[in-house]
Amino acid sequence: MSGRILKLDNVHAFYGKSHVLHGVSLQVNPGEIVSLLGRNGAGRSTMVKTIMGQVDAKGSVRWGDEELVGREAYEIAHRGIGYVPENRDIFPKLTVHQNLMLGEKSGKKSPRWSFDDMYRMFPRLKERQHTEAGVLSGGEQQMLTLCRTLMGDPDLIMIDEPTEGLAPKIVELVAEYLKELKNRGIAVLLVEQKLAIALEISERCYVMGHGRIVFEGTPAELRSNAYIRKEWLEV
Numbered sequence: 001m002s003g004r005i006l007k008l009d010n011v012h013a014f015y016g017k018s019h020v021l022h023g024v025s026l027q028v029n030p031g032e033i034v035s036l037l038g039r040n041g042a043g044r045s046t047m048v049k050t051i052m053g054q055v056d057a058k059g060s061v062r063w064g065d066e067e068l069v070g071r072e073a074y075e076i077a078h079r080g081i082g083y084v085p086e087n088r089d090i091f092p093k094l095t096v097h098q099n100l101m102l103g104e105k106s107g108k109k110s111p112r113w114s115f116d117d118m119y120r121m122f123p124r125l126k127e128r129q130h131t132e133a134g135v136l137s138g139g140e141q142q143m144l145t146l147c148r149t150l151m152g153d154p155d156l157i158m159i160d161e162p163t164e165g166l167a168p169k170i171v172e173l174v175a176e177y178l179k180e181l182k183n184r185g186i187a188v189l190l191v192e193q194k195l196a197i198a199l200e201i202s203e204r205c206y207v208m209g210h211g212r213i214v215f216e217g218t219p220a221e222l223r224s225n226a227y228i229r230k231e232w233l234e235v
Contacts, residue, residue: 003030004064004080006051006156006187011059011069013043013050020046022211023059028156031185033178035198037222037233038208044191045086047208048158051189052076052083063156078105082154086161088141090148092134096125099133099144103151111153112184118147121177139170146177156187163194175201195233199223207232 006028013021021043028034036044050057053073061068068076077083091099100118104111119126122143128136133144142162149157159178163171171194178201181188192198198205199219207215207222209232215222222228 004155005029005062006081006189007060007062008047008051009060009062011047011050011057011061013046013055013057015046015055020055020211021050021057024208024211024213026206026213026216028187028189030155030187031182032204033182033188033190033202035190035192035202035205036208037192037195037198037205039233039235040193042208042232043211044208045160046211048083048160048189048191051158052081077152077154080153080155082149082152082157084145084149084157084159084162086164088138088145090133090136090141090144092132094133095130096133096136096144097129099148100151103148105152111151112186113150113153115151118150121180122147122173139166142166142170142174143177146174150181154186156189157181158189158191160191161193162190163192163197171197195229 008024008026011021011024024047038044046055049055051061053068053071053076057069063079100115124140125143125147128140162174175197178188190198202219205217205219205222206213207228214232215228
């Protein structure tokens with residue numbers, strides 16, 4: 001288990017001249033599940049992309065004692081941060097198994113995860129391991145994206161809207177998967193619309209509004225804070 005903490009301090013992010021994040025500070029501790037909540041357009045995806053080096057930023061994003069601002073995305077990935085974007089980035093012409101192989105980091109001595117782990121967590125992927133990924137259902141593609149990121153053996157995994165558009169049964173599978181990560185000491189930063197899942201599996205939650213953090217606390221504190229939920233979360 002990595003002892004590294006992800007720490008954002010007074011982060012501002014920009015798309016061209018558009019100022020999207022306004023002084024965001026946030027922390028994810030080793031082996032902790034933290035949810036990032038908020039309405040669409042609040043800046044949650046931008047924050048994850050900023051951590052990953054995909055957006056122009058000012059301020060500090062530290063991973064342990066290393067500063068990430070100014071680094072390329074591939075350098076950040078090689079430092080043990082995995083990123084599952086919202087658009088389910090699979091290779092459609094490759095099989096399920098080949099997609100998973102692409103996730104493996106070369107040179108890792110004894111990775112935490114094996115193909116068998118993936119197929120045990122998601123038996124459906126095992127059934128379809130020789131199928132081209134492009135013909136999988138949305139839920140199966142989501143499972144594959146999650147598993148491919150894990151094959152790189154990250155210490156922290158950032159997941160953007162993993163349950164978007166999925167059937168309730170698959171949503172349950174994704175929740176189990178997230179708990180399994182936690183059991184293995186992997187930190188998770190989860191961007192999620194579904195409050196129920198976020199509150200069930202997280203130790204802490206942040207709520208974003210207009211590019212700022214408007215709430216930080218435990219799921220219990222968020223449940224009991226009707227004002228924040230009404231003002232910043234409920235549609």
